[in-house]
Amino acid sequence: MILTGSKIKEEVKKGNITIGPFSVEQVNPNSYNYRLGSVLKVFDKFDGNKSVFREISIPEEGYVLEPRKMYLATTKEIIGSSKYAMSLIGRSSMGRYGLFLQCSANLGHTTSKHRWTLEIVATMPIRLYPEMIIGQVSFWKNYGAVKKYSGQYGFLNHPQESFAPDKQENYDSNRK
């Protein structure tokens, strides 16, 4: 079951959902509108093993994204829940501009709590402004006992590129 806006407000009050800063105006009928942070990581080069990014502050007059190239950013808000699973997506007003906010990795684990890293891809050149409302997060009831999140990203508050190791030997144990 997906939480309604009223339920999201209730659970923020009870502390079962964290959204900080929280603004009632950003509550939708079944999601919460989050803002873009003010830091962007721009792809610089591929070093043969992994992508290297350089970090910039998004200026007040905005920053134009080039199409078909991924940028990393974060939500302005710290978002998490001890009780619900989350799905973080774009908002329809940005989808209508052809802006992807993540690369098919929308699922947020119960008990993670942080500024989410966004994987932003523009299909057309678009100007983004710091702290603009850019996407939505929805909250979902769990079925089954919750195991505490033990991943490596769910507590980070800065745009974080992949930690995936770049050497084959690191994956050998996954082979049958």
Added chain:
Amino acid sequence: MILTGNKIIEEVESGKIEITPFDKSRITTNSYDLSLGETIIRYKTEIIDPKVETPYEEIKIPSDGMVLNLGDFVLGHSNERIGSDFYVPMIHGKSGTARMGLFVHVTADLIDIGSHGVTTFQLYATLPVRLHVGMLISQVSFWVPFGDIVLYKGKYQNSTGPKPSMTYKDFKYDIFKKD
């Protein structure tokens, strides 16, 4: 919880789900298939700026179809009017559409409860693809909400065709305002 196809039929009949026109043969196990309408919107600008209205052109898909090239982004719409005051709709591509490399939304699959109208497709082609009016391009699923319902009253309500983004006239709050 997600509704089954049988439950979607029941709720269309009881009036709790709106799908117009409705054709039972388009019900799948967990969704309903949506067809592509004839109007396409293409933005006419070098750089999109969400603070200002973006110029666009409206195109009718001709009878022999319309080709999207790799990298093209346009807006389309469903022929069907959809919505519910009781369930949360979610838009998906059909696997047949996805296998052509075509996105039908750009990470914006969630529809607000209480939103009614034809849905706008965010069409992004990763390979060349020919669009035809009436092709079954997308599917909508319905999900059970948890908590008191407050219905959608937003700016895209009662859309009758593709609706370009209206960030420039967000009246509810200033989306660019800093706290």
